[in-house]
Amino acid sequence: MIHFVLLISRQGKVRLTKWYSPYSQKERTKVIRELGGVILSRGPKLCNFVDWRGFKVVYKRYASLYFCMCIDQDDNELEVLEIIHHFVEILDRYFGSVCELDLIFNFHKAYYILDELLLAGELQESSKKTVARLIAAQDSLVETAKEQASSISNIIAQATK
């Protein structure tokens, strides 16, 4: 099971955190600080796994971002690497060659995508196409609602209420 997902920039800034196991706010901050220190200081040619508090943390660096996932001792590290890559590919497809800034300004979108990919700390969908389709469908639902809300008649109705 994946206990949490962290996206940390090379400067140690947090770009996304998702917790599938209960960690209090205090613990979260501590975990992020601790792991940030361990992972950012590792050299480029080393393996992508770190033993940490009886768990394993699988991380992979894409450009300036480190994608980290914390898993149980008996989980398959190599597969988790694939899951990370899977996530990155979906982000890439959604944003069109994704960069850190996309994830900063549209952090909520990144969360929506992650929620279509992982649930309860387990992989939900192995098809990138399906995830993209589901996200697009939900985005268009939001767009329709927005259009309705900003239509002239609606504004007048609101104003005269």
Place this chain on the structure above:
Amino acid sequence: MNPFSSGTRLRDMIRAIRACKTAAEERAVVRKECAAIRAAINENDQDYRHRNLAKLMFIHMLGYPTHFGQMECLKLIASAGFPEKRIGYLGLMLLLDERQEVLMLVTNSLKQDLNHSNQYIVGLALCALGNISSAEMARDLAPDVERLLQFRDPNIRKKAALCSIRIIKKVPDLAENFMYPASSLLKEKHHGVLITGVQLCTDLCKVSSEALEYFRENCIEGLVRTLREIANSPYSPEYDVAGITDPFLHVRLLKLLRLLGEGDVDASDCMTDILAQVASRTESNKNAGNAILYECVETIMSIEDNGGLRVLAINILGRFLSNRDNNIRYVGLNMLMKAIVVDAKAVQRHRATILECVKDSDASIQKRALELVYLLVNESNVKPLTKELIEFLEVSDQEFKGDITAKICSLVEKFSPEKMWYIDQMLKVLTEAGNFVKDEVWHALIVVISNASELHGYTVRALYRAFQASTEQESLVRVAVWCIGEYGDMLVNNVGMLDIEEPITVTEFDAVDAVEVAIKHHRLDLTTKAMALISLFKLSSRFPACLERIKDIIVQNKRSLVLELQQRSIEFNCILQKHQNIRSALVERMPVLDESTLSGRKGGSLPTVPTSGITPCNLPNGVAEPAAAPIGDLLDLSSDDVHASISSGGDFLQDLLSIDLSPASAPSGTSQPPKAGTNVLLDLLSIGLPALAESSSSALDILPSIQDNEAPLANLNGLASISSLPANATSPASSGGMMDLLDAFGPIPQNHEENGPAYPSIVAYESSSLRITFDFSKQPGSPQTTFIQATFTNLSPNVYNEFLFQAAVPKFLQLHLDPASSNILPASGNGSITQSLKVTNTQHGKKSLVMRIRIAYKTNDKDELEEGQINNFPHDL
């Protein structure tokens, strides 16, 4: 954007925060935003609720408190539109966790959304439930989730499946409800549903043996078929990863098959063919393929034995280990760890590779490999492996040294074929990384050395050499000075020379020099210096020629600013000057230390004194509590409890001398801290018994007289008359007084009443069968601490066995119990048990003592229990 919008947009806020140059600026921006959001919340602003929540999420990610936004999530979730719900659920998952009570409020909204007509809203609710549900919510909403497992849209079915995993993890007894719907998911074609369905079955197997049995009987063939189909499936762009169709599904299927095959021959047989196919046909040049192979090998290792498959798996392992990719090597080591249970020989073949990995530049791989080496070691290969590890210790990184030292020590101790080898290896470790060696390890080493009488000379010479080479490693110095003190004569005369040794010439003065270095070295700590001082004292009788020099060094330390050293040197000096007749007897070699008690203590029962070799360290002068603490540590092998070890010093000495000192130490309990010191002195004197007997027989007479008077003693108020020895120890606050003890041994002791106010004794507890009296005393200067001497008297005609006294105090008091003098209480008041208690009253002067007690004992083979509360303590304690 809404033309009437006020405040900044999310994008603008992020920009503003990113533009901040300093942390203070960022805090200011965030504070302003938070204030605006709070204001909006107070006004119950509906239009911008979702935007405010989005901002809060960003602020939360930066690590600022955002609890005030939690209710906003609930409001958004309760609103009707999809966009509000979407952001509301996201906020819920981000800002809250399952332990917050607010979460309970959302249960109702979740229930409604799980039944919503819009499937995307159902999806949102499932997602939130799956990610943060608490046990109560899981219980409440399980029926809805169960129903959604049959929903028409596969995307909801897969979410419901993962949500069910969360539910059965939180409430395992719901597992059987999900068994049948889960098994029907396995027949689906949609990969998302299949993956999540397999995962659900895996987790069901983990929480319920019933489910495991069910799947084993009904699903294996289907699973094997699915795995075969997917392994043989032609290229499918949607699921293709590096030429393999859906590696994620592969891995999950293999994992479930592993659970089903474990411990079941028939089930294992069913899957052999497909496992062989996956193991032999999967491409291993890409990560995805290796992920599958990794899982497949693990499954092969776990299911019931099939020779051919195992060979295949071991071969894959070999390939993994020799791979140049660090990731693959890491998982290779991981697999070996599991394979070692199944096929230790095959793993042993890879020993050389594993040892290479210990020396890898990657800390993760090093750690894995070290753990593996640790598992690999047995009696036959301990020598070469230890050699390798010690060689590696020399070159390893500082931060890795602690780990590796601990492992080597434990290996050497566990598998050492002979003492000589053990001592050799330990010396190497001490020389290389003595600062990382734990106390109990070098304590154990001293015990072993003490037991290996034929190696004493060899060891002390080897230690001397190592010590000459470097004084960097603290624990090496400690062991060295101890050995030089004990076996110094063998060092100088090359006694017990072994064939393999190179003879060395060490003069008596060289040996004394070495110890002097240890005393004077600025980097060594108090314990080491104290040990060195004792060692020096011991040498004074081994090397008469150096006596003057030793005296000089000791005298220099009389002015040491460290109380512990000062006192020791003053005491030793006094013995050297005035008590020549008993000196040689005092510093005789330690008796051989008992190995069995050491190993027994490792079991962790009693916090007694471990390596008696360092007993001389136990000369805390009582007045110097802080100084005594580290010594306590030194003495204590198995327990962290410093107090316990200090007070147990006395017991240990009793053991050592097998003289029942308890009557003597019992009255001394009235002045506890000096007790240890006193006992040691008694001990010193008892060692020199023959000499002493002539010089001051009157002092010795006291001991038997105490024994005779033991019973009435307890009821006497003024203990002064009997507590002659300790009384002396109590009076002086300076260490000079301690010498008086030696000097004025014969004369009749002075009364100790003048040392502080006296308190009347009380009868703390009395029943028809038992009476407990308490005698009190305090030490001058610490009014908070009261020493209580409890005396138990049996009023019944039956003997009490296994007598145990327990006491509890309220929080403002601290209680310390010493061991009782015995656990058998003779009948009809023909003797008594005494036990010392130390109570520290943190509210001294405001509250008086109070104590709850419980006494357990056996009489006529029946367990008895008495309880009571003591309220009649004198007020000013």
